[in-house]
Amino acid sequence: MKSFVGSRAKKILMHSNIGQPFFTDFKVDSALDWQMSRAEKYAIINLLTHLKPNVSIEIGTFKGGSLQVIDAFSQEVYSIDISSAPKKFLSEKFNKVHFLVGESHVLVSQLLKDLDTQGKSVDFVLIDGDHTTAAVKRDILTVLNHPHKKKVHIILHDSFNPQCRKGISTIDYKKFPHVKLVELDYIGGSYWHNDTYREMWGGFALIVIDPTHNNGVEITASLQHMQKSLFWRSVHLFKDPLQFLVPFKQRLFRKLGIRQRIEMYKQFDD
Ligand SMILES: C[S@@+](CC[C@H](N)C(=O)[O-])C[C@H]1O[C@@H](n2cnc3c(N)ncnc32)[C@H](O)[C@@H]1O
Numbered sequence: 001m002k003s004f005v006g007s008r009a010k011k012i013l014m015h016s017n018i019g020q021p022f023f024t025d026f027k028v029d030s031a032l033d034w035q036m037s038r039a040e041k042y043a044i045i046n047l048l049t050h051l052k053p054n055v056s057i058e059i060g061t062f063k064g065g066s067l068q069v070i071d072a073f074s075q076e077v078y079s080i081d082i083s084s085a086p087k088k089f090l091s092e093k094f095n096k097v098h099f100l101v102g103e104s105h106v107l108v109s110q111l112l113k114d115l116d117t118q119g120k121s122v123d124f125v126l127i128d129g130d131h132t133t134a135a136v137k138r139d140i141l142t143v144l145n146h147p148h149k150k151k152v153h154i155i156l157h158d159s160f161n162p163q164c165r166k167g168i169s170t171i172d173y174k175k176f177p178h179v180k181l182v183e184l185d186y187i188g189g190s191y192w193h194n195d196t197y198r199e200m201w202g203g204f205a206l207i208v209i210d211p212t213h214n215n216g217v218e219i220t221a222s223l224q225h226m227q228k229s230l231f232w233r234s235v236h237l238f239k240d241p242l243q244f245l246v247p248f249k250q251r252l253f254r255k256l257g258i259r260q261r262i263e264m265y266k267q268f269d270d
Pocket of ligand 1: 033034035059060061062063064065066067080081082083101103105128129130131135186206
């Protein structure tokens with residue numbers, strides 16, 4: 001935790017925005033690591049209390065933080081992760097959830113077809129898997145390309161992150177006349193996020209698909225100016241163009257036995 005001294009010597013602490021106090025009737029299981037800010041937690045609890053989905057899909061299970069809410073308010077849940085660890089560790093706790101292991105866009109595409117065959121359809125999707133521009137775009141397009149017969153609400157986590165935001169905002173929504181709403185800053189994100197040096201993370205984008213809507217859509221983004229201004233002061237300015245080096249860095253670190261932050265998504269026993 002870092003401290004700052006303001007002009008009147010008032011001390012401001014850079015504190016995480018994920019924890020207590022948290023006021024809700026929903027019983028949050030604090031044993032489940034939940035990678036969302038307090039604002040995002042309030043929002044998803046409220047949204048799902050209202051939507052009460054029949055069928056929900058989650059991309060990015062991790063340790064079951066967001067899954068606990070999706071599970072509580074949905075009749076049927078499919079939770080997808082590229083790692084087999086969530087299925088292994090969470091199956092017993094969430095016995096009505098279908099855990100799917102693999103690449104999200106491949107699994108979602110097949111799942112939507114299977115649901116059709118069973119006379120079902122998805123109502124709610126949380127996209128919180130691979131956060132690179134190409135992967136975010138691919139996940140969204142997989143959902144948009146399906147011929148939905150009912151309304152679908154899609155929440156995309158980390159819309160404040162430059163790479164994710166690019167993935168969401170560079171889709172040509174004109175090609176999808178049933179998309180009724182694209183709101184990039186449905187819930188705002190943050191800068192210097194929970195002690196990650198000058199990084200921009202968090203935020204929810206909301207996309208609503210409505211098969212009865214046919215007029216096209218404009219993207220709205222209430223925090224666009226703030227997001228752009230912060231970008232120039234963030235590490236993303238230098239770090240994101242060097243993303244292509246990540247696989248080499250990962251291989252080198254593995255050889256040297258240095259633990260990387262990304263590993264936490266695979267190792268669940270710490
Ligand atoms: C940020 S975590 C999800 C956090 C969780 N939704 C929560 O709120 O606690 C991202 C997860 O996405 C998974 N993931 C990464 N790339 C993926 C892909 N291509 N397909 C499916 N899952 C992926 C990771 O293994 C990780 O568990």
